[in-house]
Structure formats: structure tokens, C-alpha cells
Amino acid sequence: VPRPVCRVTFQPEGRSVFVLAGTTLVEAAGRAGIILNQPCGGEGTCGKCRVELLSDAPPPGDHDCRLLGMEQLDAGWRLACQLSVDRDLLVSVPWEARFFEQVILAEGADASYPFRPNVRKVVVRVPGPSVHDQRCDLDRLRGAVASRGLQVDLSVLRSLPSALRQGDGAVTVVLEGRKVQGVQPGDTTATLFGVAFDIGTTSLVGALVDLADPTAHGQATLQARTNPQVHFGDDVVSRIAYAQSHADGLQKLQSRLVACLNEMILDLCQERGVDPDAVHEITAVGNTTMSHVLLGIDPSPIAQAPYVAVVRDAVDVRAREVGLDVNPCANLHVLPNIAGFVGSDTVGFALAAGLLRSERVQLGIDIGTNGEAIIGNRHGLVACSCAAGPAFEGARIHHGMRASEGAVSKVVVNDDIEVGVIGGGRASGICGSGLIDAVAELLGAGLIDEMGRIADPGSVPSHVPLSLRRAVVEHDGQPAVVIVPAEASRTGEPILLTQRDVREAQLAKAAVQAGIEVLIRESGVCLEEISRVLVAGGFGNFIRRSCAKRIGLLPPVSGEKIEFVGNAAATGARMALVYGDSREEAHRISRCSTYVELAGRADFQQRFADALVFAKPDGS
Numbered sequence: 340v341p342r343p344v345c346r347v348t349f350q351p352e353g354r355s356v357f358v359l360a361g362t363t364l365v366e367a368a369g370r371a372g373i374i375l376n377q378p379c380g381g382e383g384t385c386g387k388c389r390v391e392l393l394s395d396a397p398p399p400g401d402h403d404c405r406l407l408g409m410e411q412l413d414a415g416w417r418l419a420c421q422l423s424v425d426r427d428l429l430v431s432v433p434w435e436a437r438f439f440e441q442v443i444l445a446e447g448a449d450a451s452y453p454f455r456p457n458v459r460k461v462v463v464r465v466p467g468p469s470v471h472d473q474r475c476d477l478d479r480l481r482g483a484v485a486s487r488g489l490q491v492d493l494s495v496l497r498s499l500p501s502a503l504r505q506g507d508g509a510v511t512v513v514l515e516g517r518k519v520q521g522v523q524p525g526d527t528t529a530t531l532f533g534v535a536f537d538i539g540t541t542s543l544v545g546a547l548v549d550l551a552d553p554t555a556h557g558q559a560t561l562q563a564r565t566n567p568q569v570h571f572g573d574d575v576v577s578r579i580a581y582a583q584s585h586a587d588g589l590q591k592l593q594s595r596l597v598a599c600l601n602e603m604i605l606d607l608c609q610e611r612g613v614d615p616d617a618v619h620e621i622t623a624v625g626n627t628t629m630s631h632v633l634l635g636i637d638p639s640p641i642a643q644a645p646y647v648a649v650v651r652d653a654v655d656v657r658a659r660e661v662g663l664d665v666n667p668c669a670n671l672h673v674l675p676n677i678a679g680f681v682g683s684d685t686v687g688f689a690l691a692a693g694l695l696r697s698e699r700v701q702l703g704i705d706i707g708t709n710g711e712a713i714i715g716n717r718h719g720l721v722a723c724s725c726a727a728g729p730a731f732e733g734a735r736i737h738h739g740m741r742a743s744e745g746a747v748s749k750v751v752v753n754d755d756i757e758v759g760v761i762g763g764g765r766a767s768g769i770c771g772s773g774l775i776d777a778v779a780e781l782l783g784a785g786l787i788d789e790m791g792r793i794a795d796p797g798s799v800p801s802h803v804p805l806s807l808r809r810a811v812v813e814h815d816g817q818p819a820v821v822i823v824p825a826e827a828s829r830t831g832e833p834i835l836l837t838q839r840d841v842r843e844a845q846l847a848k849a850a851v852q853a854g855i856e857v858l859i860r861e862s863g864v865c866l867e868e869i870s871r872v873l874v875a876g877g878f879g880n881f882i883r884r885s886c887a888k889r890i891g892l893l894p895p896v897s898g899e900k901i902e903f904v905g906n907a908a909a910t911g912a913r914m915a916l917v918y919g920d921s922r923e924e925a926h927r928i929s930r931c932s933t934y935v936e937l938a939g940r941a942d943f944q945q946r947f948a949d950a951l952v953f954a955k956p957d958g959s
């Protein structure tokens with residue numbers, strides 16, 4: 340039966356999305372570009388995602404009743420992570436439930452920054468020339484701005500005479516520090532925008548931010564797209580190989596990326612009713628390869644031992660120089676990198692999480708195809724590249740898929756196998772968190788052993804309930820487990836976890852586990868000293884920490900120390916846009932981070948081999 344479509348409108352933005360009934364409110368908000376705070380990973384235990392329903396609210400669930408008082412429940416407050424949309428809703432999202440604002444407040448709030456974008460506008464009245472005042476146009480402008488050190492380039496000089504002679508002599512000067520970015524006739528101070536990009540290997544996220552209104556707290560309109568470079572390869576190494584093996588390879592990679600960023604800018608501006616010409620600054624984070632490609636810099640050295648970047652520092656260029664269609668004078672600020680395989684996205688993550696502002700030791704992990712981990716405190720950071728490969732993105736998994744509608748994202752094994760499906764409908768595949776859950780739960784049930792072997796259909800241990808035993812089948816001459824039976828799947832085929840899938844999960848988790856272990860050792864801290872483990876990336880939103888710990892993907896710290904922080908890299912890019920002073924911190928993160936190259940290290944190889952074995956439930 341097709342599920343009805345519901346309209347969900349979020350306030351105060353007034354933004355509406357249409358979702359299928361059964362979608363969680365957190366997902367609906369995400370589609371509307373509103374990222375909710377979910378420190379407990381959506382398990383309904385932290386209460387941080389509470390929102391107010393202004394329309395007829397569905398009845399509260401157990402978690403709502405446990406965490407919200409009677410008064411709040413009556414007033415229509417609900418936990419967004421627990422609410423499955425079943426009707427049209429009007430939702431007010433309070434400031435505290437919003438991820439971006441929370442991150443900035445969460446750690447080192449006392450050291451957080453004032454609203455001070457790198458670009459600003461001032462309106463001045465420049466007197467016209469006369470017989471008594473024969474100063475040139477530029478000197479009269481300098482006098483009006485009351486700054487001697489103003490730096491002005493040729494394009495500004497060219498626009499100066501007409502700007503000064505239009506209207507009544509009032510002009511708006513766009514300033515980037517002491518540099519004049521542009522001079523506009525009249526008072527245009529009310530319109531000043533910036534865009535922050537997170538350029539991932541697989542996805543692109545853009546945020547349009549009003550830089551003229553400090554009271555907006557950096558609130559943004561968001562857009563996400565698939566990186567069009569995926570046609571040239573799944574990971575950064577294959578993109579670099581493409582750039583090397585084709586004469587126009589780099590140029591093609593760059594122009595595809597920039598064309599997509601331009602589409603996003605246009606859509607963001609249209610949604611907000613803003614002229615792209617009002618965008619005066621762009622900030623960007625990405626892995627080192629993506630940053631290089633954006634700037635048109637050959638990334639080849641990153642793929643050749645000893646894997647160094649061409650540039651580590653932040654880069655500022657005219658956005659037009661790389662082909663971005665915004666104000667012709669706008670600045671593009673690409674945040675600094677740490678190493679060839681630890682890019683400005685990790686710097687953005689560390690900036691958003693305040694790693695260098697805290698006395699406490701924190702570990703940040705971004706689990707992805709090109710994942711990274713970073714640990715430390717205000718006295719220094721240590722980082723490594725912790726590549727899991729594409730298994731957790733659903734690649735190389737028999738029924739693997741990305742974490743989108745129809746993906747099994749949760750698996751619970753008791754007497755039977757129960758699954759949670761994104762969007763609430765029938766399942767069409769398994770995403771990364773479903774894979775982690777399935778392996779962890781089947782380990783617990785005894786259907787997978789410590790070596791990662793699925794029990795043979797004929798020799799499943801006798802203590803396993805019959806319904807579970809029936810789930811073990813043969814596939815391509817090897818054992819497999821039916822996670823969703825044919826009659827309950829969208830495709831009409833059973834959704835399987837195959838022996839090869841378990842092997843892929845083992846390889847991926849072993850790479851992350853061994854990387855993190857070496858990193859922690861290298862940083863000189865012990866596990867008990869780690870006060871928080873921050874898990875970033877869209878993937879983290881669906882992981883159950885108990886399962887991730889069970890298979891060894893997350894370190895064995897207590898559950899409440901593990902926090903899911905969403906797209907922290909994008910938050911870092913927005914911070915650099917809104918809080919100009921935070922760029923100095925980004926620079927220090929880049930320079931104070933010691934990079935640990937895992938390739939070729941004997942201790943990493945040893946830990947990797949050990950980590951291929953799943954620990955016993957008691958942790959041994």
C-alpha cells in the first residue's frame with residue numbers, strides 16, 4: 340500500500356518538505372536543511388532534539404514521557420528523533436535543538452568567537468571634488484573611510500568614478516581587512532552574504548549565511564549534492580589517477596566540481612531571494628585532494644610516497660579565479676590542511692569541536708572511505724588517516740546501499756531478526772550502520788564466530804532459536820544470513836548478509852580500529868584520559884554505539900563519552916565564515932597537529948592483523 344505523503348513545515352524558517360509517512364522528524368528536518376542536535380545518536384535518551392509541534396501533535400511515546408514533563412507534553416513538545424511523521428506538521432525548532440549553534444557552545448564556549456566575518460560593509464559619504472578640494476577620487480574615499488592603509492586594486496579603481504558619481508555621494512565600501520574588495524553606489528549594507536562549502540569525496544554540502552545580520556547566529560540555508568566527480572572514481576586515489584592519466588584530467592575534475600558548486604550557489608540564492616552578486620566570501624573545507632582540485636592544483640604528489648600535499652596553509656584567492664559565479668571581487672578562503680591524507684575537513688572538525696581550546700583530551704573520528712582521526716587538547720593534536728574503504732558506504736557489500744530511504748539501518752537479533760528501515764517502508768538494501776548492527780548482533784547470537792565465520796546452515800549451535808537457525812542459508816557455496824525475507828523486501832528477493840560482506844566489514848573495522856589504537860598510543864594518552872569521543876559524518880547519525888563498540892569500530896570507552904556530531908567539517912567551514920578570528924585557530928590546528936603516517940608502520944600492521952579478529956563479549 341503506498342504510504343501517504345505528509346507536509347512538514349519548520350519554523351521560524353517557514354520551510355516545508357514533503358516526506359513519506361513513517362519518516363522520522365529528524366530526517367524530515369535534515370531534508371529541510373535543518374540539522375538537529377543528536378548527541379545520543381537518536382536513541383531517545385538525551386532529550387536534546389526536542390521540538391515544539393504547533394499543529395495537532397501525535398501522542399507521545401515512551402521516551403517522550405520519560406524525558407519531557409507533563410506541561411511540555413501538553414504544550415506539544417516531542418523528541419524529534421522518536422517521532423515518526425504520520426500527518427502534516429507545523430514544527431517550531433528552538434535554537435538549542437540546532438546542531439550548529441550547539442557545537443559552538445558545547446566546548447570552550449568562553450573562548451568562542453564574536454560575530455566578525457572576514458568581509459564587512461561600511462557606508463560612507465564621499466564629498467565631490469571642487470576647486471577647493473582637488474583630491475583625487477581615491478584620496479577622497481580614503482578620507483571618508485578614515486583609513487590610510489586602504490589597499491585598492493585596479494578593478495576597484497575602475498569602478499570608483501561611476502560609483503562615486505551616482506546618487507548622492509553615499510557609497511558602500513566592501514572591506515576585507517584593509518583591502519577594499521569593492522565600492523558600490525548607495526547604501527547596500529543590508530545585503531552581505533557568504534557561502535560555506537564542505538567538499539567531500541562523495542557529497543557536497545553548501546550553506547548560505549547572512550553576514551550582515553549578527554542576530555541570525557550564522558543560521559544558514561543548506562543544500563547537499565552528490566559530488567559529480569564520482570563518475571571519475573569512488574575515492575581520492577582513483578580521482579588522482581584520472582587526473583594523471585588524462586591530458587585534461589585535472590581540468591575536467593575541477594570544472595565538473597565548480598559547475599556543481601555554482602548550481603548550488605544559484606539554488607541557495609534563489610531559495611533565499613538573494614542575488615549571487617551579494618555573495619562576497621566563500622569558505623571551503625575538504626580532504627586535501629578535493630581542496631587541491633578545487634584550486635586547480637595538481638594533486639599527484641598526494642598519491643606518491645611520501646604522500647605530501649602541494650600546499651598546507653590556507654589559500655585565499657578571488658572566487659572568480661577558480662570559476663565560482665558570485666560577486667566578481669569575492670574572496671575564496673580554503674582552510675588549511677594537516678597532511679596529504681588529512682585535509683581541511685579535519686581542521687574544520689577540530690575547529691567546530693574546539694579540540695585546541697580544551698584542556699580535556701578528546702578524540703575525533705570521521706569514519707568514511709577516506710576517514711580521519713584526530714586526538715589531543717590545547718597542548719597539541721595528533722592525526723592520522725584512518726581509511727575504512729567503502730564498505731560502510733554500502734560499496735562492495737552484496738546488498739549494500741547508501742544510508743537513504745529503503746536502507747536497513749538497524750538490526751536487532753533476539754529470537755528473530757528485526758530491522759529498522761530508513762523512511763519506514765520496505766527494505767531494499769543494507770547501509771553501513773545496518774552492516775555494523777548485523778555483524779554485532781549476529782556475533783552476540785552466536786551465528787558469527789570471533790574469526791568472522793558465519794555458521795554453516797547444517798551446524799548452527801543448538802542453543803540458537805529455531806527461527807534464527809532458519810535464517811542461515813547457503814549463497815554461492817558459502818553461508819549467509821537472511822536479514823530481510825523475500826516477502827518483506829522491496830525487491831521481492833531476500834536481503835542477505837553474505838560471508839564476503841562480513842569479511843569486508845572485518846577489513847574496514849580493523850583498519851579504523853588499528854589506526855585509532857596507534858594514534859592513541861602515539862599521542863601518549865591512555866584510554867581513561869579521553870573525555871569525549873566525537874563521531875562525525877552523516878554515517879554517525881545512524882550508528883548504534885553499543886554495536887560499533889562490539890565490533891571494535893569505536894574504542895571501548897563508556898557509552899556516554901561517545902557523541903555523534905553530524906557534519907562537523909561543514910560547521911567548521913561556517914565558523915570560518917562567520918567568525919573571522921577563528922581562522923587563526925584553524926591555522927594553529929594545522930600547524931600544531933603531528934601527522935602519523937600509518938602506511939609501512941610495523942605496529943600498525945600488527946594491530947591490523949589482531950583487529951581482524953572480533954573480541955569476545957568480555958572484551959578479551
Ligand code: FES
Nearest residue numbers: 383385386388420
Ligand atoms: S533524544 Fe533525540 S537525539 Fe537524543
